[in-house]
Amino acid sequence: MPGRVLHPGRPRRRAASLADNRAAITEAAELGADTLILVCGGLVPGSRDLGLARRMIADAIGELVPLAQQLGVRMGIEALHPMFCADRCVISRLGEAVDLALQFPANAVGVVVDTYHVWWDAQLVSDIARAGLRIVSYQVCDWVLPLPRDTLLGRGHVGDGVIDFGQISASVLAAGYAGYVEVEIFNAGIWAAPAEQTAKTVVERFPAVLG
């Protein structure tokens, strides 16, 4: 089950955030989903302290681990592109997500590999290998040029941009990942297109993803 946000945010909202995430883990279990993806939140409002924000995330995950283990739901830490560091997620590289995940039991915490966010990273391949079976989700979409003015909704169909999916996919498979390849394209134009057209494009482009 992807998409619920972990945002430890402002200290006085901390208890509410934890309660919200416990509810999300419970909901995932009720739905039979084995994974809950965490977009961990940006800087604490009013603060410039990246270290504080990162420690709060680690602490929050630690508090959620027992419930996740009890209900059999793994949390997947997703690194977001550094352009979202300030306001959406201070975990900016896959390597940071791996370092964080490795502090917790493997059955409770994993990582997400989303090509859009991590494709540029010179250490990506080694961090994927290091992630190994901690990878709980592999998401693909393309980085298109020129950089769209709306960076949140500016993703492209696989093959429309610059990402070398073959190498990344081979690394994810070599790490032992055997789950779905999720095509996740935040793009208002694609959302507005007929679903069958989008599905057709995805099917056509899939060989490129698999290298």
Added chain:
Amino acid sequence: MPGRVLHPGRPRRRAASLADNRAAITEAAELGADTLILVCGGLVPGSRDLGLARRMIADAIGELVPLAQQLGVRMGIEALHPMFCADRCVISRLGEAVDLALQFPANAVGVVVDTYHVWWDAQLVSDIARAGLRIVSYQVCDWVLPLPRDTLLGRGHVGDGVIDFGQISASVLAAGYAGYVEVEIFNAGIWAAPAEQTAKTVVERFPAVLG
């Protein structure tokens, strides 16, 4: 002397790029500038191979080193924010710039620390320490929220955004840097403002930069 672009780019443009950069080094020497800043270029047009682009940059710098040493001009490798990786600079983190610079003599190749590009990096402080006396330029401006639609010209005055300048500046000074702090704000509104107003704001904000 900041601002000349190193772009090894397309193979058939390689000789022209090298000639252009030799001319820039010569020009810097004629002006009495001791530094030439390199914005190293994005992916090779038509290619998705980040490794190729990075190797071409390393090779190009190696070819330029003898002239730089002969004329007493140091080249400064500038890491650009990962959102510019595809089209402007495949050197996306200070650590990559340091790794690259350390392959060459210290009197020929250094690195630039530009807060706008590197503030988000969890390894920034350790990479600044590792850079040490290789730091040839320290540039400041702020990362403002929300992310401007024009990411190239969306920088803010120091203090208007989220960057923790105190910690970064302390690290740069501790590394032994004794040069200028360059205020470099790519922002059409600020460019259009009266120069004395911009200078006044910069002077007022400077204590925040120095922590």
